[in-house]
Amino acid sequence: MSRRSDGQNAIASGAAEFPMSDPAAISLYELGESLAHGDCSSTDIVQALLDAIARKDGRIHAFLHVNAEEALSEARTADRRRAAGEPPRSPLDGLPVALKDNISARGQPCGCASRILDGYRATYDATVVARLRAAGAILLGRTNMDEFAMGSSTENSAFGPTRNPWDTDRVPGGSSGGSAAAVAAHMVPAALGSDTGGSIRQPASFCGVVGLKPTYGRVSRYGLVAFASSLDQIGPLACDTRDAARVLATIAGPDPMDGTCVDVPVPDYEAALRDVERLDGLRIGLPREYFAAGLDAEVERAVRDAADCLAALGAELVEVNLPHTPYAVATYYLIATAEASTNLARFDGVRYGHRVEGADPIEMYLRTRAAGFGPEVKRRMILGAFALSTGYYDAYYLRAQKVRTLIRHDFEAAFARCDVLLGPVAPTPAFRLGEKLADPLAMYLEDILTIPVNLAGICALAVPCGRTAAGLPIGAQIIGPAFEEGRILRIGAALEQARGPFRGAPTL
Amino acid sequence: MSPSAFEAVIGLEVHVQLRTETKLFCACPNRFGAEPNTLVCPVCLGLPGALPVANREAIRLTVMAGLLLGCEIHRISRFDRKSYFYPDMPKNFQISQYDRPLCLGGGLEIEAGGTHKRVRLTRIHLEEDVGKSLHFETTSGVDFNRAGAPLMEIVTEPDLSSPDEAMAFLLALKQILVYGGISDCNLEQGNLRCDINCSVRPAGSSALGVKTEIKNMNTFKGVHRALTYEIDRQIRVLRGGGTIRQETRRWDDDAGATDSMRSKEYAHDYRYFPEPDLLPVELTEAQIETWRADLPELPAARRARFVREYHLPDYDAGVLTADKGVADYFEAVARSCGNPKAASNWVMTDVLRVLGEQGMEIGHIRVTPEALAKLIGLVERRVINMPTAREVFAALFEHGGDPETLVRERGLGQVSDASAIDALAAQAIEAHPGPASDYRNGKAAALQFLIGQVMKLSRGKADPRLAAEALKRRLGIN
Ligand SMILES: [Zn+2]
Numbered sequence: 001m002s003r004r005s006d007g008q009n010a011i012a013s014g015a016a017e018f019p020m021s022d023p024a025a026i027s028l029y030e031l032g033e034s035l036a037h038g039d040c041s042s043t044d045i046v047q048a049l050l051d052a053i054a055r056k057d058g059r060i061h062a063f064l065h066v067n068a069e070e071a072l073s074e075a076r077t078a079d080r081r082r083a084a085g086e087p088p089r090s091p092l093d094g095l096p097v098a099l100k101d102n103i104s105a106r107g108q109p110c111g112c113a114s115r116i117l118d119g120y121r122a123t124y125d126a127t128v129v130a131r132l133r134a135a136g137a138i139l140l141g142r143t144n145m146d147e148f149a150m151g152s153s154t155e156n157s158a159f160g161p162t163r164n165p166w167d168t169d170r171v172p173g174g175s176s177g178g179s180a181a182a183v184a185a186h187m188v189p190a191a192l193g194s195d196t197g198g199s200i201r202q203p204a205s206f207c208g209v210v211g212l213k214p215t216y217g218r219v220s221r222y223g224l225v226a227f228a229s230s231l232d233q234i235g236p237l238a239c240d241t242r243d244a245a246r247v248l249a250t251i252a253g254p255d256p257m258d259g260t261c262v263d264v265p266v267p268d269y270e271a272a273l274r275d276v277e278r279l280d281g282l283r284i285g286l287p288r289e290y291f292a293a294g295l296d297a298e299v300e301r302a303v304r305d306a307a308d309c310l311a312a313l314g315a316e317l318v319e320v321n322l323p324h325t326p327y328a329v330a331t332y333y334l335i336a337t338a339e340a341s342t343n344l345a346r347f348d349g350v351r352y353g354h355r356v357e358g359a360d361p362i363e364m365y366l367r368t369r370a371a372g373f374g375p376e377v378k379r380r381m382i383l384g385a386f387a388l389s390t391g392y393y394d395a396y397y398l399r400a401q402k403v404r405t406l407i408r409h410d411f412e413a414a415f416a417r418c419d420v421l422l423g424p425v426a427p428t429p430a431f432r433l434g435e436k437l438a439d440p441l442a443m444y445l446e447d448i449l450t451i452p453v454n455l456a457g458i459c460a461l462a463v464p465c466g467r468t469a470a471g472l473p474i475g476a477q478i479i480g481p482a483f484e485e486g487r488i489l490r491i492g493a494a495l496e497q498a499r500g501p502f503r504g505a506p507t508l
Numbered sequence: 509m510s511p512s513a514f515e516a517v518i519g520l521e522v523h524v525q526l527r528t529e530t531k532l533f534c535a536c537p538n539r540f541g542a543e544p545n546t547l548v549c550p551v552c553l554g555l556p557g558a559l560p561v562a563n564r565e566a567i568r569l570t571v572m573a574g575l576l577l578g579c580e581i582h583r584i585s586r587f588d589r590k591s592y593f594y595p596d597m598p599k600n601f602q603i604s605q606y607d608r609p610l611c612l613g614g615g616l617e618i619e620a621g622g623t624h625k626r627v628r629l630t631r632i633h634l635e636e637d638v639g640k641s642l643h644f645e646t647t648s649g650v651d652f653n654r655a656g657a658p659l660m661e662i663v664t665e666p667d668l669s670s671p672d673e674a675m676a677f678l679l680a681l682k683q684i685l686v687y688g689g690i691s692d693c694n695l696e697q698g699n700l701r702c703d704i705n706c707s708v709r710p711a712g713s714s715a716l717g718v719k720t721e722i723k724n725m726n727t728f729k730g731v732h733r734a735l736t737y738e739i740d741r742q743i744r745v746l747r748g749g750g751t752i753r754q755e756t757r758r759w760d761d762d763a764g765a766t767d768s769m770r771s772k773e774y775a776h777d778y779r780y781f782p783e784p785d786l787l788p789v790e791l792t793e794a795q796i797e798t799w800r801a802d803l804p805e806l807p808a809a810r811r812a813r814f815v816r817e818y819h820l821p822d823y824d825a826g827v828l829t830a831d832k833g834v835a836d837y838f839e840a841v842a843r844s845c846g847n848p849k850a851a852s853n854w855v856m857t858d859v860l861r862v863l864g865e866q867g868m869e870i871g872h873i874r875v876t877p878e879a880l881a882k883l884i885g886l887v888e889r890r891v892i893n894m895p896t897a898r899e900v901f902a903a904l905f906e907h908g909g910d911p912e913t914l915v916r917e918r919g920l921g922q923v924s925d926a927s928a929i930d931a932l933a934a935q936a937i938e939a940h941p942g943p944a945s946d947y948r949n950g951k952a953a954a955l956q957f958l959i960g961q962v963m964k965l966s967r968g969k970a971d972p973r974l975a976a977e978a979l980k981r982r983l984g985i986n
Contacts, residue, residue: 104557225556229784345600388779
């Protein structure tokens, strides 16, 4: 690997060097430009990425499945289209993206990093996948994750953990750890993840990439294997805000196959990223609860520096309160597990996936599910079934829904005083593998700053804002009101432009 | 001490498959009888990642049923997940409605043993049907064609007190649902299934006894037999000093008995909670009023209208309105021919007779209402007489077609040519001088004999009225 990353603008001349240099060291935008200028072909790009995966992924394990043949064949098709003079189908035409292993793509495995889906291949495209295909994007492979998206470190994958490209003794975060690590290690320019309680933003922060959790209802969930239906949302992980905007613009919008997907027009997100030299008139709220005890000092410093940087562009900083934040984790673990306990009931060995035979259906269910699910998934299903059981429903599930409403009101009150909120994504930078595995509660608390956004159904962006002394990435979280993805992307872009993008590849 | 007389307390949970084009939460056809697992998609197979989207027509039909049965319609109702594991359940939870069903309350008037009674409804809710398990020699399979079909559950209060009343309720319910176009209620296709809740108590007591549940009855006769058996069984147990166990029982039609399936003590905790993939169903006042304006006329009202509008005897109106298809057919014939009395006679005698003989539904008859109306017109205009008309009807019933064409092609038209008939009258008088002189001598009945002879000579095609006139003229009466 020739490219060293020691901070900013490490790959500014990437496009010109292509294909001699590492092609994945450049963004979707730059690759698109290279294609447009005829500097390289889709086939060159895909082949270079396949080479990068072959070189690096043994140490990272970001991918569970690489669609080498199909990706090359799709790239050749895209090249033929271009050679025939067809106009590009979209800014993503001929460019590769990766999918988290819980997003269905026809003919591909969709195992959610679980043994219980052994042998299962999706028979249909998720709406986001159909839109990516229609846009001409190439599906490069499927990324590792915590089993059924349950976890914050990607250590709960049944197929072994993913490692953080910046320090392979550390976790990439989770549950979309494979997607974040693949983008950070320049094995793919962008990937889709899913975020139920921080599963896009926290790994983005740990790996130094941009991750966007859209508003609930902004992106169709059809084809996303459900963990917690009222919280799940698909979003992009990318090199920078512009790429994230491009991917979001491709996948967002109403879908007749998802009744919870909202019929709100998709704005021009990229347009929102222009002219970000000044942020006069913008009010940025700093939630006191997000800078509370337990926050790593280096993380706090980096996020406060980011706030000061935005203030220097003309934004006004105001302190706000989100008083119900301390209850968010408990609320989340009741609602998410209750929904998960029913969502995962379908994995029974009757129709697809793993089956362990039994004397009768009941025995088959018990054996199949005992063998197929990992311990964290079992823990959460049991917790969820308990929360819904007769006699406990009111005390747990119903009360959790009431607290959820209070948390939503917290944000409404805060947004009456400011345009966006700024805080850390996670209380610490990437931790070591195994460090929190023995203590589920410590792992759950990892998501305390991301969970409230899911409970409120609003949108948030994780954008790199610094490094620890040891060189680990630190992310800032920019939280916006519902359907204001353009606004948070704009502020992320302002930060990128003022500070220089935190791109570049870790040494591998 | 056991009381001398017992009374039964019966409640029903009736599951009705709705008549929609597509399933409740996906676009698969809602159709019976296809090859196994050919009417399926990711949604109704419960594949990972698939999401339900509610079928508006199923909601409309359920609300229509609620309006027809006098229910209160919830402006905001909700779907819930009901969790239990079963191989025919693709998701291992059923999307149903728990505490916010579409319809609440309501009731239905029934008549049994000469008395009228109002049976109160508890609620009507909408849920998805499950697949069908098939068992082979060494393996089992599941057909998911039915999985996700819209199923409406109608729950009654325990207001029924005999097998006859239960039967009367089901018949009256079926009639209304078919009338409303809500369900075909085809029992052979499993469109209508019911669970029975039954207990007995000393006559006159107001306390309820311990109830048993008999699941999955799919014939009305079976309901009647099962209830008769179960009521008798419970009374025998109590008379013998025993106690009734709360349990689910299965009706064994061959044995003519119910037997215990599983004790309710081990009943599932269904862990109901609101379905997060579906938004609450919100119905505006305007929407409900639009649907209310579309309500079909119910049998009782239609019967009264037939008496009023078509001047039919009440009994005839009752026969004609018992089946919606027959009533629609009658009205089409009556409107088309402008002679309700004749239409009623034809439908009540010829049409219903052949349908009965053939075991056929009116929907399948080849004689269109327009054809029957034309046939009635041919008789009215004396183009053909009644015996010929019956012949034409039989031909239409076999092959369909247009009666006017048929009469023309087969030369069945009556002879209305006065000179031709006069010639035949002369022939008849000549051949039968006795009756002719009898008639001249005042024996009026002899004329009928001579008319019969004219008809015979014309091979049935002579207009009898013209024949009588010709005979009278020739015999010097006029
Ligand atoms: Zn379907």
